[in-house]
Amino acid sequence: DRAINIRNHKSAIESGLLKKHIYVVVILYNAMPSIEDLVLQFIELSTICLNLEVLLVDNGSTDGTKEYLDNIAPAYPFFEVLSLPENIGYGGAVLQALKKYNLACENDEYSLIIAHGNSKYSILDFAKGIAQKCLVNDLCFTKRIDRSFGEYLTTYSLYMIYAVTKRL
DSSP states (O other): OOOOOHHHHHHHHHHTTTTOEEEEEEEESSOTTTHHHHHHHHHHHHTTOSEEEEEEEEESOSSSHHHHHHHHGGGOTTEEEEEESSOOHHHHHHHHHHHHTHHHHHOTTEEEEEEETTOOSOHHHHHHHHHTTSSOSSEEEOOOSSOOHHHHHHHHHHHHHHHHHTTO
């Protein structure tokens, strides 16, 4: 049962999100300070994107993130949790998640958003941008704020590897 608010109804119809298939991978490590905001964003997105699947990857968190995800995920059919026993780094966690969503990587009807769990971006804005074809309709990495050069290089390298394998 999904209630769509009036503010999002027009946006959903105009953007095409009601018919769009969107997969989101969120890499989380000790994300308790930001996890509730992310969950609320996905709940809102699910009201205007009926074909939403979200893989929440717990990358060996020690602050209760895994337990929070295990409690919240069963309440929402679009959530799935992948718990990694130890932190294998952002790139390693993304590669584990891509095994799950390889269909999204191989089919042009699907869009894949790869996000970091720091919640310094709007998932809803990314989804609307994809549906409106303002963003590449293939793969999006969310832009993180206040990240180190090494983190930037990792994200950029993953995008380049993907682009080369897809011959973009």
